[in-house]
Amino acid sequence: MNTALTIAGSDSGGGAGIQADLKTFAANGVFGMSVITAVTAQNTMEVRSVQDIHLSIIKDQIDAVFEDIPVDAVKIGMLSSTATVALIAENMKKYKPFHIVLDPVMVSKGGSHLLQKEAIEALIEKLIPLASIVTPNIPEAEVLTGQVIEGEEDMIAASKQIVGLGAKAVLLKGGHLQGEPNDLFYDSETTLWIKGKRIETKNTHGTGCTLSSAIAANLAKGMSLEEAIHRGKQYITTAIQYSLSLGSGHGPANHFYELYKNAGYLGMESEVSNR
Incomplete structure (x- = not known):
């Protein structure tokens, strides 16, 4: 069975x-493992x-x-801190996934800020050059590049700058802009717009984590980078379309919608039919 490892923080809200x-990982057919870098006390609000987490425990x-x-x-x-970023970069160089x-x-x-401001430069210098692909949203890309991103031309310029920092490729997510949430894939040779459909829902908690993990799972199964992105985009779109109205804030995506549907989960079809 193919495997994927996530190195990230824990969300008590799930x-x-x-x-x-x-x-x-599970929904996309790979065995998942984890390295927890921080524990957060959070919910949908x-x-x-x-x-x-102490650096020795992370290591x-x-x-x-x-x-x-x-x-x-x-x-x-x-990753939260500069020291954590440096440790992860050191170990990625060691193990060379x-x-x-x-x-x-x-x-x-x-x-809430989840990456300390002083850690941003370390992320740019130490981790971006090791990445097969970087998946920022618009605000994150603005921080990484120092550019204001207001449209497609700005997205192209920012993507080129991120690849210029050493990443092999970038998927710049366009959901923060007006109109349809079209994403841009760029890898020095290819400029590819991946069209999206805007879904009116407040339940978008964890969607960035989910998309990047779906891409990782697809790469683990041997897909090309472009195919992994297309499949990941399809997966997150369905997960958002049938998202879960849990809590009083931004509810989560429905990671197991297809599994529930195929299993004939009672209640799922009635929920879907009411949308």
Whole structure:
């Protein structure tokens, strides 16, 4: 069975971070493993507190996985501190996984900062050059490039700049712009727009984590980068379309919609029919 490793923070609400990543791996047919970099106390409305995991524990988690279990792809999410970024970069150089999907998580849906400002430069210098693909949203890409992104031409310029930082490719997500949420794939040779359909829902907690994890899972199964992205986009679109209205804030995506549907889960079809 193919495997994927997520290196990210834990979300006590279950909609993002490690929890979303492992659900996504399972839904996309790979065995998921995890290295937890931070523990967050959060729900659909807020992040109440964050505690970074001690560096020695992070390193032990990485070693424990890589020394025993084959890793077909790595997804990197919330890292929080400069020291954590440096440690992850050092160990990615050591173990050299074939695929690294870097999701530069900076701010939660509720507006809480998940990456310390002083860690951004370390992320740019140490991790972006190791990435097979970087998957920022518009605000994250603006931070990484120092550019204001207001349209497609700006997205192209920002993507070129991110690849110029050393990444092999970038998927710049366009959901924060007006109109349809079209994403841009760029890898120095290819400029490809991946069309999306805007779904009117507030339940978008963890969607960035989910998309990057789906791409990692597809790469782990041997798909090309473009195919992995297309399949990942299809997966997250369905997960958002049939998202779950849990909590009072931004509810989670429905990671197992297809599984529930195929299993004839009672209640799912009636929920779908009411949409």
